[in-house]
Amino acid sequence: MSVYFTDTDPTMRARASSGPLGQAALAALRAPSVFNTQPWRWELHDGVADLRAELGRRLPALDPDSRLLVVSCGTALNHAVVSLAAGGHAVAVHRLPDPDDATLLARLVLTGRRTPEPMDLRMAQATTVRRTDRRPFSAIPVPEESIETLRAAAERHGAHLQFLRDDQVVELTVAASHASDAEITDRRYRAELSAWTHRPPGSADGVPVTGAVSTVPRRVPVRDFAPGDHATLDPGEDSDAGTRYAILFTDADTPTDWLIAGEAMSAVLLTAVCSGLASSPMSDVTEVPSVRQSLRQLLSGLGWPVLALRFGIVHRPGEVPRTPRRTPGEESS
Ligand SMILES: Cc1cc2nc3c(=O)[nH]c(=O)nc-3n(C[C@H](O)[C@H](O)[C@H](O)COP(=O)(O)O)c2cc1C
Structure with missing residues (x-):
């Protein structure tokens, strides 16, 4: 059956x-x-x-x-x-x-x-x-033992997590800005973003503006999910001073590697929750081919970047609203 x-x-x-x-x-x-x-x-x-x-x-x-x-x-x-x-x-x-x-x-x-x-x-x-938390994280540093635990979670699944030094975070900032510029000036990207942030009533997918954070000064910009709209999630007073950034990467670039990367990503994000850390993925830096190439250089060409992840400590955990989910009986659209 x-x-x-x-x-x-x-x-x-x-x-x-x-x-x-x-x-x-x-x-x-x-x-x-x-x-x-x-x-x-x-x-x-x-x-x-x-x-x-x-x-x-x-x-x-x-x-x-x-x-x-x-x-x-x-x-x-x-x-x-x-x-x-x-x-x-x-x-x-x-x-x-x-x-x-x-x-x-x-x-x-x-x-x-x-x-x-x-x-x-x-x-x-x-x-x-677990929730994707796009708000700036606090200045409280992420403990070194948590970083080791997150790295080990990725390795257990056959992927790798490289935490960035401060000088490399500067390169990530440049990468994120380039990606943002390239994407927001692309009409097809804007249409796709709009379609998935303005879902028809009753739809159970997409990113509602309730999860979007207004643009505020921070170390590395995150994807703007509400360009031209009013983002409703309060960014608070923090500026990502204690945030740690990492690149999730694989040894090769095949569909099996992408699947393994996703499994590792799930394990890493759940491990972050167990370690008391907030997190959010940043895939804009791997969506634009030239920007993804610059991340490869950050890894000294040793692997294939899948996406970046940010981890940190928030003062007001639990304030990020749940995003919708499809119901099991729903046919795909
Ligand atoms: C492969 C992948 C790429 C993602 N890229 C981004 C991103 O670039 N920026 C971002 O803020 N969230 C990103 N996310 C998080 C999703 O937007 C989020 O998982 C989704 O809206 C569901 O919300 P939740 O994680 O709170 O359950 C990504 C998630 C995945 C799995």
Whole structure:
């Protein structure tokens, strides 16, 4: 039996979503995704869950190669695995299992029971409270041991996290400004941004202006999600003085690497929550090819930058509103 998680038949849906894989697919809905496109769907069979890319949710101007789409699917994949681990389920992950089927990104196969570790439970709890926080972070420094823990989380998934020195942060600032200039003057990018920040009423995706922060002086500019609009999230008094910036990168630049990068990104962001850190991704610096190339130089050509991440401590945690999520029965648009 094959059940699309997006099946609209309530009986089939209930049966599929009540099992551990269905529950994991539900938990994976909380994963971060580029422009909150949630570009995946799950197909559930007996003891097997297939994760598929939904190419109709790709961002053609911003992400012509589908790299960020696959990274987003990778975050959902790891969120699902985290949920299964906390529920005491062992699972095998087969990445891109069918060379003739490029949209089949991963197959999860239940392999038995395991005893969850306390950290598994904390990571699963972190999926329920994690948010992208674009506000400037405080001057309180990120502890060195947290940085080591975040780096280790990326390595465990086969990706790497390079934390930037102050002189390299200056280069990231230049990269972010160049990316912003290149994108905002591109009509196709502006149309895409507008489409995903002004969703039709009742839509359960995209980035609402309630999560956008007005432009304020800060070390590295973040993507402006409300150009010309009034961003509603109060940026506060901080200016990112204690913020640490890192580049998530992979050894190669294939779809498997992008998927692994997404899994690592999920693990890193959930680990940040467990370490009391706020975070937000910055993929604008890898969307413009020449700017991505400049980040490669920051890595001394040793890997392929996927995106940048910022980590810090906020004075007012929990104030960032939740972004919407699709419901399991919804067909893709
Ligand atoms: C691949 C990827 C790229 C992203 N790029 C950016 C970005 O450039 N700027 C930003 O502020 N948020 C970025 N985000 C965060 C998404 O906008 C965010 O995950 C989405 O709106 C859902 O909100 P949430 O993370 O609070 O659940 C990115 C997320 C992913 C997975």
